[in-house]
Amino acid sequence: MLRRLLLALAVCASLVLAPGITPSAEAAPKKPAKVTKVRATTNTTSLRIRWKRPKGVKVVSVCVATSPKAKRCVRSVRTRKTVITFRKLRASAGTDYYYRLRAHRGGRSSVTPWRRANLKVGKGPANQPATRAGAILHYSWGRATNATSYQLQVSPSRSFRAGVRTEGRTGRTARLTGLNGGMAYFARVRGVNGSVKGPWGPVTRIKVVTAPARIAVATYNLCGDNKCRTSDSGAWFLRNVPAWSVRKPLAGALARAAKPDIVVAQEASTKAAFHTELSGFSRGAYKSARSIYYKRSRYTSLDGGWMTLDDRGKRFATWNLLRDRRTGTAFYIVNAHLEPYKGAKLDRLRSTQTGRLIRRIQALNTHGLPVVWAGDWNSNKSNANQDAYPGGYDAPRKRFAAIDVVNSVEQTANRTNADLNSANAGIKAPRRSGDHVDAIYVPKRGVTVESWSMLANFLEGPEGREYATPFPSDHNPLVARLVVSSG
Template sequence: MADVLSGGRTFDPARFSMTSLLHRALLAFALTGTLLIAPAAAADAAPKKPAKVTKIRAKTSTSTLTIHWARPARAKKVAICVKTAPRARSCIRKVKTRRNSITFRALRPNSGTDFYYRLTSYRGKYKAATRWKKANLRVGKGTANRVVGGRGHYLSYHWSKVRSASSYEIQLSTNHRFSGRVVQAGRKGLGAKIDGLNGGMTYHARVRGVNGKVKGAWGPVTRTKLAAVPSRVTVATYNLCGEDRCRSADSGAWFLRNVPTWAVRKPLAGAVVRSGSPDVVVTQESATRTAFHTQLPGFTRGAYKSAKTIYFRSSRFTALGGGGLTLDSATGRYATWNLLRDRKTGTAFIVTNAHLEPHKGAARDELRLKQTARLISKVNALNPHRLPVVWGGDFNSNESNANQDNYPGGFDAPTQRFARHGIVNSLGLAGSAINAELNSANAGVPVPKSNGHHVDAIFVPSSGITVEAWSMPANFIQTETGREYSTPFPSDHNPVVARLVVATP
């Protein structure tokens, strides 16, 4: 039965369910005229799910994973699951704790990312999980490496296992700072053979462990001089009188006839130097317009400066470096150099090409002495590995400079200065010699001068390079009075050729 309320209003209880908050509010309103909201029960008002874990920090060592987090609101416990992959069926480590940190010990690295972990907060039957996070173990410091083999163009290394490393990196450098060109290789095992090195150079090596994207500290550095394999190379030096520098208005008619323009002489010069079968050719008085490379098919043009050029056979050698050297800026004397590597044996050596002060006399000898000293000093500075050096060029000096009757106070400056450094004329070490009695400067005179005076020379260290043969190629004809140069001359100099074996004991 409905009740009659003030104002003539009625209330029928059958139309309302007393179990709902709304119904209770409406009943209060009907009875009092005031809408009252009763406080909700605690179970209805408070969120049932715990908050997710936040402020997660992870730290690894070579075998441990420590995780810290902030206590999540409304959570009773936090469960930590560690897997090797997010989709793995089971956790390799799992723990539920009331604490806010945990450490997993005795872990081992895996390929790629080591571990994935997730934290889940619990409150009764309710839970809230974080996303999977990555963790990689740290890698121990690299171990000492040792050389187990190597000669010519390779070195083989071995090292010990590094803790928590799944692979390794080895670095080689020709300097202890590992700057410039660095050879680096990755390996799964505990050893590596590094190829493509330069025989005769000293290499510094170090190893470090790698675990996925994590790399350990480099281990101790070892230092090894790579033994070179003897390498045969034939070197020629040739003053071309290119661009007709030796021809002038003061030259006699006979000289201009015997030593014609470069256009005429160029193929002759190419033929005579090729007859010596050289692998390396160093030329003087060969400015860019001389273009002597057209006479040397199969050769690469190396270092050039101030009409001095180095050429080397492309199939035999690569150039690892090179450039020009200033010997005397006041008189305009320069040299060039190239660091060459034998493609087959890996043996590295240096070739230089100099053209020193011309003319006789003590004052000029003093200039040549200083120029030779600067040449040696500068090449030594760019040769920290003490590689063998072949010194070619037109030195404008020989034993006749020391003839006191003609040149008081004169001396053979280049030979003297070279001797102080254990460097000698290759002719003196040659197993055989051809045309050694001829002067290398023919002066365009058909009848050969046979004093054995050579302003053009190839110098080598007294040890470390073997001189198998020495020769001075030239074109001759037989006359009633004997052998004469054929004319026209390729140049007013003859080439000098030395067949060498570099890097001998």
């Protein structure tokens, strides 16, 4: 009996000493862990949310609101699932929705931070291009689902990898200026909502047709490096064609008298500095004394470069893609200097050099723009004189004829000094066989030749008209006044 009493007292004492250890305390729920691996996907009208439910949690509630500070949910659900889709949602400017998930266990819960969710923007609409006068394109398009603004991309490349212009608009029209007449442009539109950009819409193509551009092109071999003056030159030649320092102002005055817009010059090295004689001109492409100069008030250079025509002979050509500022018409200007001297073997070499030039310019000219081919070709009709040069032929002329390109002197009746040879050889009495080693070639279609002229300084001598000395160069400059169409 006494033993039982002592045992009862011990149990009571333990309960007093450890009051926290009770059956009800052991059953109280713990705060649940937060929902993890939350990820959301959207389309243009719905939000789908997935998650991993914490261990011991059976119910998760989801709240979708328009702002983290919103006092109520625009959509909410309490579910035992791990995925839920909210449908028939509407986009707004900026962030469309915020959402968070709350894990529940008993009367306790834990909640995730707010996360952003943006509905997708629908596929870009089709666009309608139209041309306007003055190298201007006008675009209009329809609506894209959920878009609050639009991006228009325009490029001369179908792949949109080069020359891309991206224009943002809140409306559904765009007017683009500064385009290049003769080029085709590709365009596409997509919708934008804040940071969300929709997929691009269909691609359209339109060619910009502008008013014809009038240009005056001169080609001039300057002997600016004094290469025409050699140890084999006769004393009379050295007197008539003195050093470049003497001839440079004479050559400049003669070139300016032609009033050209573009001057392509051969034997015009950096050291020769012929640009100092051409006020208002910029030098474009340059390589190995082949220089292109253009009047900067008239033209913008869109591109330019040089190419090798013959490694062994160190023969090169330069080119520029120019845009006429008045009309927007774009065209190529080419400057070549081929192998000199006559004979069948050299004609074949010039044929190879001209063929390479044509192929490489054509590879550049993906839009089929007009090309003006100027330079010292070191070839003319006398090469085909079989009595003097068996097997010889005018190689550049033949190569160009195959692509419907002709010598500009043949395309107009308005000609000056066409009977004179373009290479004067430093001889005072003009040679009158009309053999032009220098030439300006133009396509039969797309370019009209208004006039052609050969410039020189003359005086009246005992035998009639003769060249004045000293000569500016052993070549005379040629000038062709052209009308270039954009197609």
